[in-house]
Amino acid sequence: MLTSSALLLCHHGTEGAALAETLAYEIAVPGRTSIVHCLIVPELWAGMQGDDWLNNASTRDAFAHYVEQLLEKDAKRALAAVEARCAGRGLAYKAVVRFGDPAECAVAIAAEEKTDLAVIGPPRPKDMLGLRSRMDLDRLAYGLNCPLLIAARQ
Numbered sequence: 072m073l074t075s076s077a078l079l080l081c082h083h084g085t086e087g088a089a090l091a092e093t094l095a096y097e098i099a100v101p102g103r104t105s106i107v108h109c110l111i112v113p114e115l116w117a118g119m120q121g122d123d124w125l126n127n128a129s130t131r132d133a134f135a136h137y138v139e140q141l142l143e144k145d146a147k148r149a150l151a152a153v154e155a156r157c158a159g160r161g162l163a164y165k166a167v168v169r170f171g172d173p174a175e176c177a178v179a180i181a182a183e184e185k186t187d188l189a190v191i192g193p194p195r196p197k198d199m200l201g202l203r204s205r206m207d208l209d210r211l212a213y214g215l216n217c218p219l220l221i222a223a224r225q
Contacts, residue, residue, distance in 0.1 A: 087192025
């Protein structure tokens with residue numbers, strides 16, 4: 072049986088992330104496992120200003136603020152949902168939110184939190200709608216200080 076005392080769960084609210092979460096709960100042992108919820112806002116959002124259709128600085132700033140508020144609201148909702156499910160299962164929970172390259176952030180968080188297993192969802196199929204913020208699996212696998220487990224698509 073695969074067990075972990077500190078499990079890094081990369082979860083950002085997608086269908087693949089939900090598969091990773093389910094797998095993490097199968098591995099986790101109530102009272103023994105701590106879930107470190109890693110939510111990464113990809114750096115591609117940094118340049119999201121709508122320059123192609125917004126033609127003055129104040130409008131661009133207002134749009135940037137609007138996007139930031141949406142991202143923050145989505146992140147808070149995802150964090151609260153996973154935290155509640157962990158509490159319901161008797162699992163310790165810690166949230167870590169970062170902005171940047173997904174693989175680099177996950178590697179750094181795994182090292183900082185001294186996790187002994189990382190769980191992520193499967194890559195999104197090409198025909199599935201959604202943001203294409205792909206995890207660099209090579210960078211992640213070679214950079215982690217712990218095993219990497221990728222949930223299977225069902």
